[in-house]
Amino acid sequence: MAFSVTTWNINSVRLRLPLVQHLLETVQPDVLCLQETKCPNDAFPSAAFRKIGYEHMAIHGQKGYHGVAILSRLPLSDDQRLSYCGIADARHVSAVVEAPGERRIRLHNFYVPAGGDEPNRDINPKFGHKLDFIEEMRGLHAESELKDGISSILVGDLNIAPLETDVWSHKQLLKVVSHTPVETENLTGMQQGGAWVDLIRTHIPPEEKVFTWWSYRAKDWAAADRGRRLDHVWSSADLADGLSKIEVLREARGWERPSDHVPVTAHFDF
DNA sequence: ATGGTGGCCTAGCCA
Numbered sequence: 001m002a003f004s005v006t007t008w009n010i011n012s013v014r015l016r017l018p019l020v021q022h023l024l025e026t027v028q029p030d031v032l033c034l035q036e037t038k039c040p041n042d043a044f045p046s047a048a049f050r051k052i053g054y055e056h057m058a059i060h061g062q063k064g065y066h067g068v069a070i071l072s073r074l075p076l077s078d079d080q081r082l083s084y085c086g087i088a089d090a091r092h093v094s095a096v097v098e099a100p101g102e103r104r105i106r107l108h109n110f111y112v113p114a115g116g117d118e119p120n121r122d123i124n125p126k127f128g129h130k131l132d133f134i135e136e137m138r139g140l141h142a143e144s145e146l147k148d149g150i151s152s153i154l155v156g157d158l159n160i161a162p163l164e165t166d167v168w169s170h171k172q173l174l175k176v177v178s179h180t181p182v183e184t185e186n187l188t189g190m191q192q193g194g195a196w197v198d199l200i201r202t203h204i205p206p207e208e209k210v211f212t213w214w215s216y217r218a219k220d221w222a223a224a225d226r227g228r229r230l231d232h233v234w235s236s237a238d239l240a241d242g243l244s245k246i247e248v249l250r251e252a253r254g255w256e257r258p259s260d261h262v263p264v265t266a267h268f269d270f
Numbered sequence: 271a272t273g274g275t276g277g278c279c280t281a282g283c284c285a
Contacts, residue, residue, distance in 0.1 A: 217273080
């Protein structure tokens, strides 16, 4: 039984609607999780997605900033929108997908705060917010619903590149927000404490560099290749064995009017 | 080198 899920920080779903449609028509994932939709719920382009077979949606948007959405060809149920750090930002949406083989999977879709420029919470409240957000995410466990027969997948733009090979230069980025030790330790601590499996890294060995984001500010993003792996696909251990392929769509960074993030797809064969 | 580019809330934030 095949099942696939894609995560993509789209940086405005309305501006890049044609790119999302192209992805859905070519990659054809069962589920697409978007971040930074930057779109209030009543302006979300639901009809366009329904028209190409993605009839089930769980959206959590707000005006101008953040925003997450789950689009699915398979039925969704029990959607939830969690609030972190007591702030009502649209940074999380979750739903249970009815996957093939009567498998039920809880999908969590996150947009973690970027954290500002200065990696010091005493002078930069955004960095403190990011650390607190990750700390609160520790409460989310991969096996929390397994007793009810529900497996878990956590995806999204976590804005942290944990491994040395998740950035173009480990040394040069140690003091750059997204790759500081306090962030990377907190993120890997969350994986261990919550028993999440980093699916990208089960298929791409830690010796190999892998990036999902390249800054808009580079003159030539491909030539410089100064990327970071900010986007993640994690799962509960019971699903990890079923992973058949991980696809990081690097070419999407070269599309017309691209997002600065590329889609990552996990293919399962249960 | 303290820039650079891009999106939305028109112009200052945020990434």
